[in-house]
Every structure is written in structure tokens, then in C-alpha cells.
Amino acid sequence: MKVREMRKKQNSGQVILIAVLAMALILLSTQIYVFEVQMSTINLNSNPLNNYLFAIKLGSRNVVIGSIANISSGGSNTVLAANLDKWVALVDKQNQFGRSTLNYTVEETAPYSSGIWFSWGTEGFGVSSAFVHFMFNLSDRQVEADLSYFVNVTTTLTIEGTYRTVGADEKQVNVTVNLFNEGKPALASQVTLYYRILDGWLRPNASNSYAITDYGNGTYFASFLANISSSTVEVSVLVSDQRQILVRTNATCSQI
Amino acid sequence: MFDNKGQIKIIEAFLAISVMFSVLVLTAPMSSTPDLEKQEKLKKLGTQVLIKLDNNGTLGKLIEGENWTALKQSMDLLLPTGVFYNLTVYDENMQKVNTQEVGNSSQPGPEAVVIQYLCVTQSSDTRFYTIQLQLAWPE
Numbered sequence: 001m002k003v004r005e006m007r008k009k010q011n012s013g014q015v016i017l018i019a020v021l022a023m024a025l026i027l028l029s030t031q032i033y034v035f036e037v038q039m040s041t042i043n044l045n046s047n048p049l050n051n052y053l054f055a056i057k058l059g060s061r062n063v064v065i066g067s068i069a070n071i072s073s074g075g076s077n078t079v080l081a082a083n084l085d086k087w088v089a090l091v092d093k094q095n096q097f098g099r100s101t102l103n104y105t106v107e108e109t110a111p112y113s114s115g116i117w118f119s120w121g122t123e124g125f126g127v128s129s130a131f132v133h134f135m136f137n138l139s140d141r142q143v144e145a146d147l148s149y150f151v152n153v154t155t156t157l158t159i160e161g162t163y164r165t166v167g168a169d170e171k172q173v174n175v176t177v178n179l180f181n182e183g184k185p186a187l188a189s190q191v192t193l194y195y196r197i198l199d200g201w202l203r204p205n206a207s208n209s210y211a212i213t214d215y216g217n218g219t220y221f222a223s224f225l226a227n228i229s230s231s232t233v234e235v236s237v238l239v240s241d242q243r244q245i246l247v248r249t250n251a252t253c254s255q256i
Numbered sequence: 257m258f259d260n261k262g263q264i265k266i267i268e269a270f271l272a273i274s275v276m277f278s279v280l281v282l283t284a285p286m287s288s289t290p291d292l293e294k295q296e297k298l299k300k301l302g303t304q305v306l307i308k309l310d311n312n313g314t315l316g317k318l319i320e321g322e323n324w325t326a327l328k329q330s331m332d333l334l335l336p337t338g339v340f341y342n343l344t345v346y347d348e349n350m351q352k353v354n355t356q357e358v359g360n361s362s363q364p365g366p367e368a369v370v371i372q373y374l375c376v377t378q379s380s381d382t383r384f385y386t387i388q389l390q391l392a393w394p395e
Contacts, residue, residue, distance in 0.1 A: 017271055048300055
């Protein structure tokens with residue numbers, strides 16, 4: 001019994017050593033974990049020059065988005081060039097990595113004119129788009145970089161309508177709306193629907209049992225009841241996407 | 257035999273202290289890299305944080321809406337804990353725009369790096385801002 005206790009006492013130093021080793025391991029792994037977590041949110045392996053070029057491209061894109069949002073809501077077509085001129089002047093003043101020079105040309109190939117294409121048609125298809133090409137040059141004793149890129153901001157709207165007669169003149173109208181940003185389904189910030197009565201456009205409301213369903217994937221389904229004497233039922237949809245770019249299109253509903 | 261026991265204990269204690277000390281020495285460089293490397297890392301960190309905020313137009317919206325509290329909260333969230341920063345926004349005429357301080361330190365220190373970032377709002381009333389971000393690691 002005494003011998004066992006003696007051995008226990010003799011081994012206590014080794015137990016302490018093992019405990020210290022375990023503590024050291026925990027300390028080390030905790031420190032590594034905290035460090036990794038802090039750094040994982042940011043990619044620090046990226047090149048600072050790449051970051052700068054990316055920021056320039058991002059700014060160019062924002063300029064085009066802002067300009068097309070302005071023009072689509074009634075602004076002058078010259079807004080795009082005016083904003084681009086300001087942006088170019090601002091970038092040219094930068095000298096973080098050397099002398100920066102930014103140039104741009106607006107797309108002139110049809111259907112674009114002065115970098116802008118609006119087609120708010122009657123066939124259930126509407127487009128608001130801007131297309132600009134950029135050339136960026138960075139020159140320094142150590143760095144020489146040329147970068148060509150383009151920014152194409154396009155909001156597309158498609159609508160499809162059907163109706164069925166439910167009373168003498170009363171019609172049940174269903175409209176499916178699809179919105180796209182650069183060809184990909186996008187969410188709208190506002191969808192406004194109109195239907196034609198004689199020479200005027202009316203907005204359906206609660207008295208028309210108007211209801212609109214948002215499917216959350218860029219598709220919206222609207223339905224309403226209206227007294228339309230004509231056998232031609234025309235609807236018009238005005239949509240503002242999440243970038244505040246407006247697009248509109250009209251369509252003639254088919255009878256079911 | 258009994259005389260040696262004390263010496264063995266001392267050696268064991270010495271070993272334990274050495275292990276702890278070497279771990280502390282090993283982990284120290286993680287938080288204290290050479291100055292130039294540290295500054296380079298800070299620059300990358302700052303630019304990436306601003307790009308992240310600007311990517312969906314949030315940065316421009318916050319500045320345009322003069323929502324300095326939300327901007328500070330976003331920066332606090334994106335920057336690692338302990339990094340000192342001070343952000344100043346200038347308009348096209350290089351007039352200071354932020355009426356409220358955006359940062360956790362008014363003077364990040366002599367070791368601070370400065371990042372200049374151009375921000376354009378996505379709104380129809382396009383506005384151009386120059387952001388100056390000062391960053392410093394904790395001492």
C-alpha cells in the first residue's frame with residue numbers, strides 16, 4: 001500500500017508535465033483558431049493592385065447603374081456621358097499605384113445609341129439598358145497595367161396576359177410578370193399594373209379584387225376583375241427593379 | 257535517493273515552465289508580424305472591407321443617407337476585433353461629408369496606414385465620394 005502511494009507521489013511530476021503539455025496545446029490551438037477566424041472573412045492573399053482595379057470596375061458599374069436609373073425615370077440621355085466624364089476625371093486624379101488613366105466609349109451598335117437602349121414595347125417585352133466600354137491604364141516605374149472591360153446593365157421585363165369573360169362585360173384578367181437583371185431573374189421593388197379602358201389607362205384596386213403574388217424568383221402573378229366592353233384587353237406593367245431602374249411594357253391579353 | 261527527488265521535481269517544474277514559455281513565444285508572432293508586412297495586410301484588409309460594402313451599393317446608400325451609425329456598425333462587423341480605424345468621407349470638392357465620427361479611434365497612431373477609396377452611389381442622382389480610411393493594428 002505504502003509502495004503504491006510512494007510511486008504515485010514520484011509520478012506526480014510527470015502528471016504535471018502532461019497537464020502542462022495539454023494546456024499548452026489548448027492555448028496554441030485557441031490562438032490559431034482566433035487568428036484564422038479573424039482572417040477568414042477577408043482574403044488577404046489578394047494582390048493590392050487587383051483590389052484597386054476591382055474597385056475601379058465596381059465604381060464604373062455603379063456610375064452606369066445610377067445613370068440608367070436616372071434616364072429611365074425621365075432624365076436626359078446626356079446624364080450617362082456627364083456622369084462618366086465626372087468618374088473619369090476622379091479616377092485620373094488617383095495616384096496610389098501610379099498614374100491612372102481611364103477612358104470610355106459608349107456602345108453605338110444597334111439597338112444601342114449613345115450607350116443606351118430603351119424598348120418599352122407593346123409586345124409584352126420591355127428593356128432598359130446601358131452599355132459602356134472602358135479602357136484603364138496604370139503606369140509607374142514598377143507597374144504597367146492595361147485593363148479593358150465593359151459594363152452592360154440591362155433590366156428586362158416580359159409580361160403575358162390572359163382573360164376570360166365572367167359577366168356581360170366583366171372580365172377576369174390574369175397577368176404573369178417576369179423581371180430580369182442582366183438576363184438573370186431579379187426582384188422588383190415595385191410592380192404597377194394598368195388596364196386600358198377606351199383611351200385611358202386605369203389601375204386596378206381592391207374594388208377590382210386586385211391581387212398580386214410575388215413568387216420570390218422574379219416572377220409575379222397579378223389578377224383582377226374589370227368591366228371592359230371591348231373584346232381586346234390590353235394591360236401595361238411598369239416595374240422598378242431593386243436598382244431603381246424603370247422598365248415598362250404593354251401586352252394584349254389572349255382569351256381563354 | 258530522497259535527496260535526488262527534490263532535484264527531479266525542480267527539473268520537472270523547469271521543463272513545465274519551458275513548455276509554457278515556448279508556446280507563448282511561438283504564438284506571439286501571430287499577432288506581431290514585421291511592420292511592413294503588417295501595414296501591407298492592413299491596406300488589403302481595408303480595401304477588401306470597403307469593396308465588400310460597396311459591392312451591392314450599400315456603401316453609397318449609407319453615405320448618401322448620412323447613416324453614419326449604420327456605417328460604423330458595418331465597419332465594426334467587418335474589421336477584425338482590435339483593429340483601430342477612422343473613416344472620413346469627402347464629396348467631389350473634397351469637403352468633409354460625415355458630420356459624425358465613423359471609427360473607433362480618432363488618432364489610430366503613427367503606424368496607421370491610409371487607404372483612399374472612390375465610391376459612386378447607384379442612385380439616379382449619382383454622387384461621387386472619396387473615402388479616406390485610416391487603419392492601425394493594436395500596439
